[in-house]
Amino acid sequence: MAIVLTLAKKEFLLEWRQRSVTGGLLLYVISTVFICYLSIKKVVDLPTWNALFWIIQTFIAMNSIARSFLQESKGRMLYYYTIVDAESMILSKMVYGVSLMVVLSIIHLSIYSLLMGNPVQDFTMFGVAALLGSIGFSAVITMVSAIASKASGNIGLVSILGFPVLIPILMSTIRFSKCAMDGLGWVVAQKFAWLLIGLNLLVVALAYLLFPYLWRE
């Protein structure tokens, strides 16, 4: 566990040292929302507001987490291979990915609400939906990024392989957050919460079991 935290700390440190990359991500979030705002002004229709939010969220996740393994050079991966085990490696990448995604979601949500209005009725539930969705997104993309980095190191491959796998999590999150928007209460929404928790656990468990096979070259 200590190794996982150390590795995650290293990721944050790297992120902090390459502030231009982080700044680029922020700019990406802001300009994407701004383009949507310019194109459709105010969204009156609730499902569209929700769907647009999650589509932007998907692309943010794709752009920020895809680098996770692709940014590591071959030499550095070899070095990690000699000092840490596979399980700590994938868990630390996921911890880092989830934290990054949570921060980006908060920023995204505030800018999106500022420009497009915020018709959400149950904020706590929407927050839970956003949190669970972000965990699922970053876990899936981290794993796909690991596969793509071994295949060709091409960032396009991450989106080709990632989008179909994201669909289950995306669909459940959209339904869950729609319940939050309509203020339907936990009696209706809890089944989606459990489904999302279940899918997230499944993704993390599969990544934990499968990553060692990607790791050894």
Place this chain on the structure above:
Amino acid sequence: MKLAGLQWWKWLCIILLTYTAWQGFMIEVPRMAILHETIRNLFFHVTMWFSMILLMIASIVYGIRYLRTNLIENDIKASACIHSGIFLGVLGLLTGSLWAKYTWGAWWVNDAKLNGAAAAMLVYSAYLILRSSIDDEHKRARLAAVYSIFAFTLMLAFIMILPRMTDSLHPGNGGNPGFSNYDLDSKMRTVFYPAVIGWALLGAWISELEVRIRIIARQREQQ
């Protein structure tokens, strides 16, 4: 065990599918409003999707086997299962779409079950792209196995759970009665179960041919 040059299960496949094709069109089916004769699609569409799911599970199993043993034969088997799975999946989509046109009035509707099916086909396509992007045989086998186990397990969970939780037009979901409710005298079951086994065996047969061809091609290359 071979009979007249063919293995026994291939004969079984021929017999079951001939039976399905004949009985599927000939038996008495319940007369239902709107559905009418389209209810016969149960013997083709539903059973093809069942077999596709079985082939998907088979490819996951061969993927796990490859990761454990590193034998390239397991990878060839896994990818052959996926190829015939795509074949049955496309047939399932076409028969389903045709059925939807005559009962729901549209070729495609936005529905949890249908979207799950489309998502499964997308994962299949992504798998093919992943395979074609890697040259090294063992690396391709390893990455394809990891991706297929990862993606198909998620996809199976998704296809099984989500349609049961939301409203769906599809029979058997969201308060819509499944075909078992119409089939009062269990007559349709006498064709349905043989059809599932028949299509699954056909899928296995196609995969087996591909496996044999590719193993021979590989041996020739090595000589």
